[in-house]
Amino acid sequence: MSFYEVFRHFADSYGLIIIFGLYLLLCGWHFLPRSRDGVERAKHSIFQEDDNV
Structure with a gap:
């Protein structure tokens, strides 16, 4: 048999x-x-630098 x-x-x-x-x-x-703390940080991380909220 071949490798493939x-x-x-x-x-x-x-x-x-x-x-x-x-x-x-x-x-x-x-x-x-x-993993709860990491999930909470990731969940809110997209809003950290948003000034238009």
Whole structure:
């Protein structure tokens, strides 16, 4: 088997599982209790330098 075939097999099977797991991890990261301060800062950061409000 060539490198392409091995890589394609990995991407079709295990790569999808890894990417989906990483997606769930990154989407759920901001729901952790210790992330609340960072989420609040990010939520209000776009209004910090706005003088027209």
